[in-house]
Structure formats: structure tokens, C-alpha cells
Amino acid sequence: LVLSQGEQTICTCTSDRLLIKGAKIVNDDQSFCADIYMEDGLIKQIGENLIVPGGVKTIDAHGRMVMPGGIDVHTRFQMPDRGMTAADDFYQGTRAALAGGTTMIIDHVVPEPGMTLISAFNQWREWADSKACCDYSLHVDITEWHKGVLEEMEALVKDHGVNSFLVYLAYKDVFQLTDSQIYEVFSVIRDLGAIAQVHAENGDIIVEEQRRILELGITGPEGHVLSRPEELEAEAVNRSVTVANQTNCPLYITKVMSKSAADVIAQARKKGTVVYGEPITASLGTDGSHYWSKNWAKAATYVTSPPLSPDPTTPDYLNSLLSCGDLQVTGSAHCTFNTAQRAVGKDDFTLIPEGTNGTEERMSIIWDKCVVTGKMDENQFVAVTSTNAAKIFNLYPRKGRIAVGSDADLVLWDPELTKIISAKSHNLAVEYNIFEGTEVRGSPLVVISQGKIVLEDGNLHTTEGSGRYVTRKPFPDYVYKRIKARSRLAELRGVPRGLYDGPVCEVSVTPKAMTPASSAKTSPAKQPDQPVRNLHQSGFSLSGAQIDDNIPRRNTQRIVAPPGGRTNITSLG
């Protein structure tokens, strides 16, 4: 089923020797001037006065910035929704990505209920291998939870190069998992060395609010944002942080859309939680006031979850947090539907297919909102558009850095080039662009993907199906070094006590035989076992009665003190 990758690589990468002269190379740590020589899709040499074969195509950068190609960590090209398919498929989507300076995407595999993870994964591979124009990788969404899922996750991590899984706290009765299930998924993810991603919104409350809003007779797109107030996003982020802390699992929040959700992430980081937040193009570049547009089709284009915040100060706030490091990665969550598809929900906003565009605009929007305004410098720009993502998802230094041996995915960036975003000129298949009319400074002049020029002089030269699947190993160092250290430290031990030998009251029943289990899907995890070791019977004691036995103490905890400190450390394991 899976196409042979080697064959593809060879056939598409002919005449792939390139020299960029006089470039200002921008990595996340420093900028410097040097030439770059590329061959076979890799960076072979960096330096001045390079010795290169004759007849090499040369690009003169004239001191312009050359940076690692962007990595869009969140796309949903070709996503199926009730029999419809997202308008921008892997071809259209990756083409638009390249046009905007993004040379790699990570798409989400969404197994429909009843479908196995592996078969969904293979389905996505098949689609992408035949259509993608740039390198890609895949996150896998966990849309239900049972014993088989656990084994499939293991297979995906070990054999298929997947190291990130997403769980949904929303979409009740469709994708949503319970807290117990999330706890179990996170524990599995930690053991596998993967990264737990969450779609953070409280699905239970959303359903109630949707019902209420519909009962009020509000059926238009404004109902979407009214039924998903930002508190519900912040609540779900807070809850997933709590579960991640308990399971000592690295956490990654997709689509940070509101100020309050971003604040929860920032606060959790200060307390030492290993958590990453991903604002998206839409939340950085526009706001939720458009849901009230009189033009239904326009208002519907903005429908995404969590929704854009109607608070117009949100984009600026999120850009600031992105600049100061409280948020680390940017995606686009690109998932577009054309107006006819959206119109399925013309009389009921809950039926409008969700998702906005942004893969093409992402890099320019961030440059315009953050670098032009002086919130961040060019190096930080590289960090949030590619390097951090590469580190978190274990693609570094193959991606996200300009260095000898790295993939030749490069962007020649013109910080002065001004563009007006419009549906008339974009490379997408949809009629509306949520950034319509936005003027942005900063755009790619030349884009190089796999060592080949794909954008030059405003012309795209993409090859359908040339994108390679990039595998990602588990236990990314950037994420797991801290997790591992904490697991070692957070060992819990009981108090060795003598046997209690006083009277014991008679009780009639077992504790939890009262009601049927709460969730329809029973969890596959271990049944509560009897304790394996019993310290009461171990006979271990310090050395008889101690002189200070009467003084209360906690002799059984080692203390881990992550930055910011926390009061209750024992739960880190």
C-alpha cells in the first residue's frame, strides 16, 4: 500500500546542485554571512569562497536573509468531514505552503470512529505520497480508546515514525475522551516517548451552550463563538495541564486561540510543567468580530474550534506571548471548506464544517506582527516558525536549521516585500480568505525544497507527489530530558509501619459495587490490582523505635524543584 519512497526521491531530484551567494544566514541562535552549497537535497558546505563544481546554478542573495524553511506543525489537508473533504488537498495545501515559505508540514490523521489507527495512517500516507509537494510528517489523533489502540500506538511509534498523538477534550459523543481515558492515554504516551497533544475545549459545556443558543433562535455563525466562550478553552487547557502533571507527560496544546488559554499555559510553564502552546495564523492575524458579519458566507469562513476570540486585543497579546517564549510554536491549522460545503450549516451553526486557512500566510503574518513591530528579532522568528517545532517533534537538526548535513529546505526572505492578502491572488481552492485585505510586510523571494527551487520570481514550480514522508523518532531530547529526570526523582515510597492490630469494624459491601461504570467505552487499562509489594509485610524498619517518632514528618519524599517551585512535588511521577 505504501509507496516506495526511495524511488520517488531519486526520480524527482535531478539537477539539484545549488549555490546561494552572499546570504545572511539566520538560524535561531545567530545570524552570519556566508555562502551555501547544496547537492542531493542536502546542505553540503557553508562558508566563504567555497569550492564547488562548475556550472552550478547560483542564486545571488545580495545580503538578504536566508533562513530554514518554515515547518507548519498543524495542517488538516484533505480532512474528511461527514462525507465532504477539505477543499485544499495535499497538493493544493502543500503548494500554498511552499508559496508562503513553509517547506514542511505535519498533518493530522483523523481516524473516523470504527477505523483503526494504522489503516487511517496508511490512508493518509497514500493521499500524501501521491499529492504532497513538500516533505511531510503525520500526527495521529486518538478518537476512541480501547485495548487495540494502545497496541497500535506502539506500532506507530516503533515502526511508522510517529511521535505525537492528539486527544480531544471536545466533540462530545464523537471524538471526546473522558479524563480517565486521557490519563491512560497520557501514561501510554509517556512510556512510548511521544508527545501528547490536546484539542482543548470542554465539550460537555459546548453541547449545552449550543442547545441553549439554538433555542434562542440564533442559528448563524455568531452562535458558534457564543457557544464556545474562551473560558471553556482555558478550563480545558487547565485540566489537561493537571492530567499531564500527574502522568509526567509532555503536553502540547494545539490552537491557542484566546488570551486566557495562553495565560494558563504561561503559568503552567512557570510552575515547571513541560508544556508547549501553538497559536495559529488565524489567532495571530485576525479576531472573532467577523462572526457577526452580515455576509453569511464570510462569517462562516471564520468558523473554527476553538473559535477566534471576539476580543480584538487577542492577536496582539498572543504575538507578545509568542515573542517572549511563553508560546513556542506556530501552526496554521489549515483546514478549508468552500462556501457550498460551509452552507451545510446555513440554518444551524453547529453543522458548519470547521477550519480556516493560514498555511500560505503564516510566515508573513508572524513577520509582520512580531518582527516588524519589534516584538522579536529574526532569530526568534526562525525559532517559532521552524526550529522549535523541529526540536519538539525530533526533526532537528535535519529540519529547522541551516547547517552542513541538514536538508536543503531554505527560504530567501525579503523583509521589505509588501503584499496584500486576498482570495483573488492566493493559492487555495476556496472563495474566501480570512485575512482578505490584510497588508503584510515580509515575504519569501525564493523557496528551496529538497534542494530544488520551487518558488522564484513569483512563479511556483512544484511537483505533485515529490514530498517525502519524514519519520520522527520517540523520546525527543528537547522534551524528554526533563521528563526522564523527573521520573527518576519522583519515586514514591510508603511509610514503614508496624501492623495495625487494633479492632476493625465490620463492613457489609465492597466500595464500588454501586453503579455501573461511567463510560460506555470501558478502558483497557490494567484492572486495579492488589498491591504487588506490601511494605507492611516486608519487615523493613529503620532500626526500631526512634526517639522522635512522635514528631510528624515526611521522611518519604524526595524533593524536585522545577523553576518557579511548587508546593506539592510528590505528584511528579
Added chain:
Amino acid sequence: MVQKRPVKNVSHYSDKLIIKGGKIVNDDQSFYADIYIEDGTIKQIGENLIVPTGVKTVDAYGHIVIPGGIDVNTCLQAPHLGMTPADDFYHGTRAALTGGTTMIIDHVVPELGTSLLAAYDQWRDTAHKRSCCDYSLHIDITRWHDGLFEELEYLVKDKGVNSFLIFMAYKDKYQSSDTQIYEMFSAMRELGAIAQVHAENGDIIEEEQKKLLDLGITGPEGHVLSHPEEVETEAVYRAVTIAKQANCPLYVTKVMSKPAADVIAKARKKGMVIYGEPIAAGLGTDGSHYWSKNWAKAAAFVMSPPLSSDTSTPDYLSSLLSCGDLQVTASAHCTFTTAQKAVGKDNFTLIPEGTNGIEERMSIVWDKAVATGKMDENDFVAVTSTNAAKIFNLYPRKGRIAVGSDADIVIWNTKETKTFSAKTHNLTVEVNIFEGMECRGFPVVVISQGRIVLEDGKLNVTEGSGRFIPRKAYPDFVYKRIKARGRMADVRGVPRGNYDGPVHDVISMTKSVPATPTTRGPSCPGKTPGGPARNLHQSGFTLSGTQMDDHIARRTTQRIVAPPGGRSNITSLS
């Protein structure tokens, strides 16, 4: 089922009293005056009162005279695994009176299979026979069933109950899902009741318990290790979110940790109608004792949420209580003997939960908050009785010394100290969690229903003399703001023309996916999604044709409510 309870004869013996020479302390001011009491109510306050002869005089010289305490959270009857608490209504209320508390509000915990009404009647019967002081009842929603809403309505309208508690913990037993909580909160707002929550994430707790038992940790330390304070904080945060959506007043019982208290404080700053209840145990001691080598002692501290193992917690909570971020104090008194606790000797999850505190509450608050200068005597009255009376609609009958109020009065010695010990306490259990603690401030005379029940260190209580105090819905203190917001937070749609472009075909499977997990709890019988009642698209209403500035994005449809502190997204207030 409902049995007739004989009307209590309030006029026992010696029901005329005059309290002389004390400083009367209410929550708003203190002043010197005498108090004349007759028939269980305060008849006169002032100097040189004209009273009948032969009235017994109580000398309050040098002491303060305060409204009797109200303990808003007790569990004197709720069974655990078939065991009833060691201190029942008689022992419990007796201990309460000893400590200066003249009214309790007990939690009715219906066992599975019992209706709320049946449980309520059972509680009233027992309390009627055994209680020595006035009482009222909260009802805990332990199970979700058909007819629940009708029962709630009946309890509020005819049975004098205006507060219900929902459990976010005790998975597969009492725990409600978020959907259920939302519906309960909406129902309560409509009935004018107060939503209480036991805030802990039961799903996570169960997982942690499993993990600890797997590690071989079976002692009481496992209890606190499996209930980390983040889990409490998370649940408080979630309850706040839901209450805000439902525009329902929220009351968080048993605030045990610093971060949980912080969440409440922050929510108040954002304008939420929310109250936090720290308890005697949380204010007076900490969780380090779970590591005690003495199993029986460690087990005595087991309660949920657990005492925090952070030893700076009590001090922090009493500071928040003093500055108004927390408002009410209770005891959550629910005691079990060591033999009862020992049911969990090999497995901490089986230890029945609950600590003492009903007798010690007032003294602990005085010692920790007033003696240290964090609050004054008026604040003390506020947090021990007045605020509770206001929130639960007992004011000014309770919680105030005023003409017409019930004669539940305490003469309080502010100078001397008393030491708590299991040897001297009025409880039936062997271990007192405050053992050896020396507290400044204790009652010298306690008057309940106009009768002296404590004097010269001697208790003189009458079993069964306590009356049930009904509480009306819509307490002003709580609901004035809720009502105003209900009026303001009307949400309206955008009038648009009909969309008449092409519509894509879809496979109609909106939510036909197999029944899936309702989060955190059994499925609920609430209203099923109805179709939209009004459809603005069809109403034909438009502003007045096309507007000149139609192309400019705007929010024409929101009214702005601005509670203190401001918020970014207002539309959700209803």
C-alpha cells in the same frame, strides 16, 4: 412516609434572660449594651432595660457577646460502607454547642437507590429526635435519575432547602459529569438555590490510587499522594467555568489548598458570584501527619480533599479568610472511630473519610486569625456566622444580635487559652486531629434558643430540642447580582438575509456515531436537544435594508455587562 413530628415546645423552663455588661459584636460594629431574651428570641437591646422581675442575669463583664456560630458543613448522619459516623446528631450538636456553635447545616447524602425526599425525611427524623441545637439541611445530589428536577423543585418550594451539593469526585459512586453539573447549575439558578461542589477530579484520583496501590503504598500517606492539590484546583477551576456559563452562584465546600483558594480569589476578582469555605482542619493543621508512624493517628486525618502536605497552608488560608477572598468557615465534621477507620488498614482507599472540628472551629479561627491580628472581632463574627446566614438565607434570624433575632448567643472569652485533647473533648472518637493544640478564645456561656446550654464549663443540653430551620430560595445576598446579570446577558443573533448559494451534500451522520463516553459520569436524563424555537432568519426582521457600513466587521449584538475587574468576553454571562 412523612411522619408527623410533634411541634416542639420552645418555652421550656427559665426562658427569660438578661445579659449584662458585655460588648455586643456584630459583623458591622461593636457596642456596649444589655440584651433581654424571652421565648427564645431577643426582645430588647439597650442600657437600663426594663425587664420583669425574677429574670436570670448572665454577667458578661469583660467578655464579648457574639451571635452563636453557624457550622455550615457537617456530616453527622451520612453512612460510609454501612458504618454511621461516630458522632451522630446528638454527640455532634452537643460538641458544637460546647465550642460556641449554635446552629449546624448538615449534609443529606442519599444512598444509592434512595430518593432525595426519602433521605431528607430520614435526616429530619433523626435530627428531630437527637439534635440539641437548631439545624438545617443541604442535600447532596449523589445520583442522576428521572424526576430529579421535580424533587429539587419540591425540596426548594416546600421543604425549606436552598442548597444542593454536587460531587466532582468519587467516580462511579457520586460523581457527576460536566454535562450534569451544567444542567444542575441551570436548574438551581432557576430555583434560586445555591450550588455547592465537592471539588476534586475523581477520574484522576482513581488513576492515582491505582498507581499507588501498584507501588505497594497502602497506608494513609497514599491518600494524600493520590489526591494532590492540583486535582482539587483543577476541579475548582472547572466548577467556576461551568457556574459562569450557567450564571449560577457557586459555593465551594472544603477549600483545603493554597492553589484552590487562589482560583476562588481570582474568580471573585473577575466578578464571579462564588464563595469558598475553608474548614477547621484546613485552618488548624496540615497534611504532614499522614506520614505518622502511628497508623491510627495518620488515618484520623484522612478526608477529601486531603489536608495539604504544604505546612504553610493553614496560615495562607486564614489570611485569605481575613481579607475576604474566602468567606465562610465550617468543620466538615465527620468522624469515625479507629476501628471504623481500620477497615482501610491494608488499603487507604477504604479508610472512611472525615475529620473532627465541630467543637474546635470557633477557637481555631479566633486563635489563628484574630489573636494574630489578621482580622478583628467583627470579621470573626462575619466568617463564623453572619456570612453563612446571609448566603443561606437565615439572616437576620441567625448571625446577628438584634431585636427579633433568635437568642443564639455566645459569650466569648478572648483572653484565656484552652488546650484541645481527645481526653477532654466532647466527641466519641479516640483521636483528635488538633491534639495538644493550645488556642486562645473560647466560649464561657452559650445560649441556644434562649436557654443557657453551657455555663461554668457545664453542658446542659436537651436531646431533641433542636428545630429544623427552613431556608427560602433566592437569598438576596447572593441573587441580587445573579438576577441583574440574567437580565443583562441576553444574547441575540445577527439578522441576515437567507443564504441562497449552493449547498454541498453531506452524508447525514451529524452525531450518529456510536454512543460514546459521557465524560465523568453516568448518562443524564436531561432535556434532549430541541429544535430552535425561534428562527430569526425567517422573522423578516432587518435593520432597515442595506447599511452603508455593512462591509465593516462589528459586533452589533452584544450588550456589555462589566463586573468588577472587567472581562474580555461578556456574552456568556447568562
